[in-house]
Amino acid sequence: MKTILILLSAVFLLSACSPTVGSEKWCQQLKEKAKGEWTANEAVEFTKSCIIRLSDDKK
Template identity: 55%
Template sequence: MKKVAILLVCSAMLTACAPEVGSKDWCENMKEKPKGDWTANEAKDFTKHCIFSSDEE
């Protein structure tokens, strides 16, 4: 049980460090990630935020 708790805490800490979807850092990370590893949601978000983004927002 203790190992599961440690694993959950570590996972939460790593997730908290991920850049926000649509941010410049997130777009850069996605450009480096192999396209075959993208999920459908990641592809949709990349298109929306990194390709068709508006600088006026």
């Protein structure tokens, strides 16, 4: 039981370290990641949040 609690705590703490999807930090992190490693969801969110949003900001 103690081991399960430790593992769940570790997973919870490590998952909190990732940036929010669509944030500037997340966009930068994905730009540094090899495009072959992107998931389909990451590609869609990157397009919506990082490319289209940047285009709207320039107008």
